[in-house]
Amino acid sequence: MNQVVPVVNSLGLNEQELSFITSAAKGPHQGVIESDKNLPEIAVVGDIIHWILSNYGKGNTMGRNSRLTRVHFHSLSYHVIGHVRDTWSNIKSAVVMGTKVASQQACGESQFTANKYELKIPDAFALSVNYAPLRRKVILYDPSNPQTSWQRDQFDFHFNPVLVCKKPGNTVGLGDSISAMGLYYSQFQDN
Numbered sequence: 001m002n003q004v005v006p007v008v009n010s011l012g013l014n015e016q017e018l019s020f021i022t023s024a025a026k027g028p029h030q031g032v033i034e035s036d037k038n039l040p041e042i043a044v045v046g047d048i049i050h051w052i053l054s055n056y057g058k059g060n061t062m063g064r065n066s067r068l069t070r071v072h073f074h075s076l077s078y079h080v081i082g083h084v085r086d087t088w089s090n091i092k093s094a095v096v097m098g099t100k101v102a103s104q105q106a107c108g109e110s111q112f113t114a115n116k117y118e119l120k121i122p123d124a125f126a127l128s129v130n131y132a133p134l135r136r137k138v139i140l141y142d143p144s145n146p147q148t149s150w151q152r153d154q155f156d157f158h159f160n161p162v163l164v165c166k167k168p169g170n171t172v173g174l175g176d177s178i179s180a181m182g183l184y185y186s187q188f189q190d191n
Contacts, residue, residue: 012179049082098182
């Protein structure tokens with residue numbers, strides 16, 4: 001963490017990588033992600049991204065010199081991008097494009113065929129486990145407006161569900177494609 005994170009502007013992480021970081025660096029929710037047979041709770045992921053940016057990101061509370069301003073978490077069923085406010089723009093499009101490439105690449109198609117996909121997210125979810133104001137705010141999933149955004153301290157967060165391919169044919173390199181597409185659509189503001 002102390003060698004890599006300070007020299008990058010952005011991280012792309014899956015469930016295993018997020019779990020490793022929080023366990024190795026003694027962060028919040030250690031062991032929760034790997035013990036969860038289903039996908040990690042959105043609230044848990046939000047807490048861990050907040051902790052990474054607060055402790056290892058630019059302007060962190062630990063006095064560390066760092067360029068990190070953005071974390072893109074991607075899982076089978078959803079993505080969350082957290083970033084230091086006013087350091088990135090177009091993040092809502094970036095998280096949508098990351099989820100879109102995940103769906104299309106896994107099913108091997110450029111156009112969506114609705115019966116090949118399904119949603120695997122909860123009908124309702126909190127935005128934090130550790131931070132009471134966000135823990136009490138329950139989001140009801142709305143298919144007509146699937147993206148959810150929130151703020152915590154100096155950070156902005158954006159959530160988007162993934163249309164999960166029912167019979168994936170191509171998953172090799174999917175994480176790299178997701179991170180690359182999300183980063184491609186993000187616009188870095190070098191302040």
